[in-house]
Amino acid sequence: MSEVRPSYGAELLARIRTLRIRTLLQPPGRYWLATVARLVLGGVFIAAGAVKVGDLSASGRAVAAYRLLPFDVAMFVGTVQPFVEIALGVLLVLGLGTRLAAVISGLMLIAFTIGIVSAWIRGLRIDCGCFSRGGDLAAGERTQYLSATIRDIALLFAAGFLALFPRSRLSLDDKLLDGGRT
Amino acid sequence: MSSRARQKQAARVVREQMARERRRRRTTWISVAAIAVLLIAGLIGFAVWRSDGSTGYATPAGITDDGGTDSGIVAAGSGPVTVEVYLDFLCPACKQFEAEANPVLDQLVAENRIRLVWHPLGFLDRLSSPPGYSTQAAAAAGCAADEGKLKAFGDALFARQPAEGGPGLSDDEIIEIGGEVGLITPSFAQCVRDGTYRGWVDHVTNEAARRGVTATPTVFVDGVQVNPTGAEIAAAVASR
Numbered sequence: 001m002s003e004v005r006p007s008y009g010a011e012l013l014a015r016i017r018t019l020r021i022r023t024l025l026q027p028p029g030r031y032w033l034a035t036v037a038r039l040v041l042g043g044v045f046i047a048a049g050a051v052k053v054g055d056l057s058a059s060g061r062a063v064a065a066y067r068l069l070p071f072d073v074a075m076f077v078g079t080v081q082p083f084v085e086i087a088l089g090v091l092l093v094l095g096l097g098t099r100l101a102a103v104i105s106g107l108m109l110i111a112f113t114i115g116i117v118s119a120w121i122r123g124l125r126i127d128c129g130c131f132s133r134g135g136d137l138a139a140g141e142r143t144q145y146l147s148a149t150i151r152d153i154a155l156l157f158a159a160g161f162l163a164l165f166p167r168s169r170l171s172l173d174d175k176l177l178d179g180g181r182t
Numbered sequence: 183m184s185s186r187a188r189q190k191q192a193a194r195v196v197r198e199q200m201a202r203e204r205r206r207r208r209t210t211w212i213s214v215a216a217i218a219v220l221l222i223a224g225l226i227g228f229a230v231w232r233s234d235g236s237t238g239y240a241t242p243a244g245i246t247d248d249g250g251t252d253s254g255i256v257a258a259g260s261g262p263v264t265v266e267v268y269l270d271f272l273c274p275a276c277k278q279f280e281a282e283a284n285p286v287l288d289q290l291v292a293e294n295r296i297r298l299v300w301h302p303l304g305f306l307d308r309l310s311s312p313p314g315y316s317t318q319a320a321a322a323a324g325c326a327a328d329e330g331k332l333k334a335f336g337d338a339l340f341a342r343q344p345a346e347g348g349p350g351l352s353d354d355e356i357i358e359i360g361g362e363v364g365l366i367t368p369s370f371a372q373c374v375r376d377g378t379y380r381g382w383v384d385h386v387t388n389e390a391a392r393r394g395v396t397a398t399p400t401v402f403v404d405g406v407q408v409n410p411t412g413a414e415i416a417a418a419v420a421s422r
Binding site: 055056057058060061064065071075076079080081082083084086087088090091096097100101104127132134135136138139140172173176177178 | 205208209212213215216217219220222223224226227228230231273274275304305306307308309346384387388391392396397
């Protein structure tokens with residue numbers, strides 16, 4: 001007839017857990033969560049664009065390697081994409097036009113995910129070209145489709161969150177719209 | 183409620199309305215600014231894409247280029263059948279292919295049966311660290327072609343092939359390899375150091391991708407793809 005009592009530690013942990021989720025989903029916690037989402041998503045886009053902007057035709061060939069677009073269209077997309085990625089990343093990091101930037105980056109992430117999954121299904125052996133020059137893999141290399149898909153979906157969650165709740169701390173939107181009172 | 187309190191309340195309602203209106207206007211302007219940033223970025227990319235024409239790079243001697251997919255360079259021979267090899271100086275399978283097929287290719291060249299055309303590619307640029315050995319080596323091959331020693335230099339580069347994932351070779355090492363096959367002029371060394379033919383390698387690599395070449399080595403005999411072995415090439419040439 002022993003009474004099962006949760007240990008003090010477990011109780012504390014449970015309390016912290018409920019507290020954290022609640023505080024994160026309501027202002028002001030939510031504003032900070034949105035700030036983190038902005039910085040992560042924006043940072044990833046800047047990094048992805050910066051890696052590719054140094055060799056634009058390799059970026060174009062990386063798009064062509066998916067064999068979804070005609071070659072010249074792929075080269076065009078691959079040339080323009082790094083610049084747009086960097087611009088989107090800068091908007092997100094600054095928090096300028098957050099909802100718009102989040103929606104556009106979400107659409108791009110959906111496109112990337114479709115590309116990767118379709119390459120996977122078709123059995124292509126390519127580098128996704130997410131953070132590198134991409135292209136067809138050499139003989140000994142392994143494909144990384146699963147990790148790339150998981151990463152894109154995680155980022156898609158961040159973009160979706162920002163599209164729903166664009167207000168965040170340390171953002172230009174906040175300064176310009178609410179005088180820094182968010 | 184006194185009339186004064188009513189007035190105060192009315193004034194507050196008006197103020198709040200004006201604040202909401204101001205916020206809405208600013209939101210619109212922020213969206214316009216954000217779209218402008220994205221459009222400018224896109225236009226920069228578009229301008230780069232437009233300016234990336236097929237004329238803005240130096241070409242080495244002996245290229246077979248017609249401005250289109252025929253982007254190779256003659257490595258040896260002037261026979262009636264064209265054997266094209268797409269290769270990457272970092273690719274181990276290309277080195278093996280060289281070792282295996284060279285006796286056959288040399289013989290076919292000696293008998294004046296074939297013209298051997300190379301397409302040196304930058305496919306594996308990301309597999310050296312720092313990236314870019316493939317393009318560096320292929321551009322150096324263009325320098326060797328200017329001096330009429332492409333084949334000998336290419337064979338020597340394959341003999342000293344660095345490992346994938348490693349640092350590749352320095353310009354000095356590449357120049358030294360050139361010296362081993364008689365490339366001792368200062369102009370060759372300068373050409374390697376300047377990376378004179380990098381733009382040309384980029385063009386060759388793009389044209390290979392356009393043609394659907396996805397791996398190296400890839401071999402075509404008079405435009406028909408064959409397996410990259412000496413025996414299959416010899417058989418394909420014999421049937422022409």
